[in-house]
Amino acid sequence: MRIEEAIKQNKPFSSEFQKAIVNLVYTASWWNQVATRLLRPFGISQEQYNILRILRGMGDQPATIKTLTERMLDNNSNASRLVEKLKKKALVERLECPMDRRRVDITITAKGLQLLDETASIMDGNIHSNFAHLTEEESLQLNELLDKMRG
Amino acid sequence: MRIEEAIKQNKPFSSEFQKAIVNLVYTASWWNQVATRLLRPFGISQEQYNILRILRGMGDQPATIKTLTERMLDNNSNASRLVEKLKKKALVERLECPMDRRRVDITITAKGLQLLDETASIMDGNIHSNFAHLTEEESLQLNELLDKMRG
DNA sequence: CAACATTCAATGTATAGACATATATTTGCA
DNA sequence: TGCAAATATATGTCTATACATTGAATGTTG
Numbered sequence: 541m542r543i544e545e546a547i548k549q550n551k552p553f554s555s556e557f558q559k560a561i562v563n564l565v566y567t568a569s570w571w572n573q574v575a576t577r578l579l580r581p582f583g584i585s586q587e588q589y590n591i592l593r594i595l596r597g598m599g600d601q602p603a604t605i606k607t608l609t610e611r612m613l614d615n616n617s618n619a620s621r622l623v624e625k626l627k628k629k630a631l632v633e634r635l636e637c638p639m640d641r642r643r644v645d646i647t648i649t650a651k652g653l654q655l656l657d658e659t660a661s662i663m664d665g666n667i668h669s670n671f672a673h674l675t676e677e678e679s680l681q682l683n684e685l686l687d688k689m690r691g
Numbered sequence: 692m693r694i695e696e697a698i699k700q701n702k703p704f705s706s707e708f709q710k711a712i713v714n715l716v717y718t719a720s721w722w723n724q725v726a727t728r729l730l731r732p733f734g735i736s737q738e739q740y741n742i743l744r745i746l747r748g749m750g751d752q753p754a755t756i757k758t759l760t761e762r763m764l765d766n767n768s769n770a771s772r773l774v775e776k777l778k779k780k781a782l783v784e785r786l787e788c789p790m791d792r793r794r795v796d797i798t799i800t801a802k803g804l805q806l807l808d809e810t811a812s813i814m815d816g817n818i819h820s821n822f823a824h825l826t827e828e829e830s831l832q833l834n835e836l837l838d839k840m841r842g
Numbered sequence: 843c844a845a846c847a848t849t850c851a852a853t854g855t856a857t858a859g860a861c862a863t864a865t866a867t868t869t870g871c872a
Numbered sequence: 873t874g875c876a877a878a879t880a881t882a883t884g885t886c887t888a889t890a891c892a893t894t895g896a897a898t899g900t901t902g
Contacts, residue, residue, distance in 0.1 A: 541838065541841065542838050543834065543837070543838060546841075547761075547762050547763075547764065548761055548762050549748070549762070550748075551748060554815065555819070555827065555830070556827045556828075556830035556831045556834060557818075557819060557823050557825060557827065557830040558815070558818075558819075559830065559834055560825065560830040560833045560834050560837075561722065561818070562764065563833070563834050563837045563838070564715075564718060564719055564722060564833075564837065565719055565722065565723075565764045565765075566764045566837075567715060567719075567837045567840060567841055568715055568716055568718075568719030568720075569719075569764055569765040569889095570841050571712065571715060571716065572716075572889090573890085576889090576890070577890095580890095585857060585858075586858095587857085587858065587859090588857095597700075597702060604880075604881090605880070605881060605882090606879090606880065606881085610698075610699055611698050611699050611700070612698075613698065613713065613716045613717045613720055614716075614720040614858090614859070617858065617859055617860095618858075618859070618860090618882090618883095619881090620881060620882055620883080621857095621858080621882085621883085622857095622858080624882095625857085637880095640867075640868070640879090640880080641866080641867060641868085641880095642866065642867045642868065642879065642880040642881070643867095643879095643880060643881080644880080644881070664705065664709070667708075667709075667712070668706070668708060668709075671840075671842070672708050673839055673840055673841070673842040674708060674711065674836065674839060674840050676706065676707045676708065677707075678836055678839065679706070679707035679708040679710065679711040680707045681832065681836060682711045682714070682715075682833070682836045682837075682840070683694065683707060683710055683711050683714050685825065685829055685832060685833045685836065686694070686711075686714045686715065686717075686718045686833075687692070687693050687694060687714070688824055688825060688829065689718060689822075689824055689825050689833070690692065690697075690718055690721050690824070691822070691824040720859095723859085724859095724860085727859090727860070728860095731860095736887065736888075737888095738887085738888065738889095739887095755850080755851090756850070756851055756852090757849090757850065757851085765888090765889070768888070768889060768890095769852090769853095769888075769889075769890090770851090771851060771852055771853080772852085772853085772887095772888085773888085775852090776887085791849095791850085791897075791898070792896080792897060792898085793849065793850040793851070793896070793897045793898070794849095794850065794851080794897095795850085795851070843901105843902105844901100844902095845900100845901090845902090846899100846900085846901085846902100847898100847899080847900075847901095848897100848898080848899070848900090849896100849897080849898075849899085850895100850896085850897080850898095851894100851895090851896090851897105852893100852894080852895085852896100853892100853893080853894075853895100854891105854892085854893080854894095855890100855891090855892090855893105856889100856890080856891090856892105857888100857889080857890080858887100858888080858889075858890105859886100859887080859888075859889095860885100860886085860887080860888100861884105861885090861886090862883100862884085862885090863882100863883080863884080863885105864881100864882080864883075864884095865880100865881085865882080865883100866879100866880085866881085866882100867878100867879080867880080867881100868877105868878080868879070868880095869876100869877080869878070869879085870875100870876090870877080870878090871874100871875095871876090871877100872873105872874090872875090872876100
């Protein structure tokens with residue numbers, strides 16, 4: 541569905557660029573809803589999921605809050621509080637960093653890794669089959685345009 | 692900056708499509724931050740701004756909460772509460788619909804229209820000059836890809 | 843027309859983002 | 873060394889999304 545129909549806009553946009561901004565926000569919101577629903581059965585939010593993925597990507601190396609903040613998609617989000625919630629679910633561990641007591645070393649637990657495994661087919665496989673209305677070539681174009689848009 | 696650098700991802704994405712999903716969320720978050728900062732001096736949030744724009748677009752016709760919900764970019768957002776906040780700022784009016792007392796007719800006030808006028812140069816003009824790293828042709832492509840992505 | 847279903851809006855509760863501020867620790871340098 | 877600046881994290885407060893539920897008004901149908 542074209543963006544104009546999606547938001548029932550009858551007047552034309554003042555430019556393709558203006559439309560692209562609206563389309564970007566709308567499409568991100570659309571995706572957000574999809575992802576939220578996919579993750580709901582696992583009891584975690586997209587943001588918490590994202591943190592678990594980053595932690596797994598660190599391998600043996602622990603992450604600090606700072607590291608997470610830098611790598612999170614929304615880097616104004618509050619890594620401290622998200623980590624706190626993950627800790628309550630025993631999905632991550634938090635240890636005072638011995639080198640620098642200001643820091644906190646965060647690692648994913650076995651339970652956290654297991655949860656990621658359980659989400660894999662839905663979050664990786666299914667997405668591609670159910671939502672991949674773009675070919676690889678189109679996805680590549682989209683990536684280039686989004687990168688360019690941010691300047 | 693390419694998305695991999697932006698989120699300091701060292702491992703390659705499993706596919707261009709997976710990367711596009713991450714890029715979409717990241718770029719929307721980037722835009723969200725830009726817009727939030729642009730609107731902050733005017734004392735309204737992006738969502739409230741969006742509602743004002745929809746109301747202005749209605750012309751003389753009033754909008755109901757339902758109408759707003761349908762047209763909002765994030766249609767899970769809570770139009771009732773956003774309207775309530777706009778009303779407190781005297782930017783909109785809310786009247787019981789005489790035809791159907793379940794409904795509420797919402798209209799933008801003169802003050803609301805004035806606020807939109809004040810934001811115009813920043814939200815319309817400036818965006819294009821400061822953030823339009825895309826040409827019209829590229830914006831068009833982006834629109835097509837985003838529309839296609841949603842299926 | 844009465845009973846039931848549907849629609850519209852509001853609200854309760856959980857999660858998260860935006861931003862300022864607080865607190866502890868470390869660094870740097872006079 | 874001592875003290876100010878910088879850094880890392882946590883927290884307070886406002887705003888907003890996600891979703892279930894409530895309650896009033898209206899539609900529908902036997």
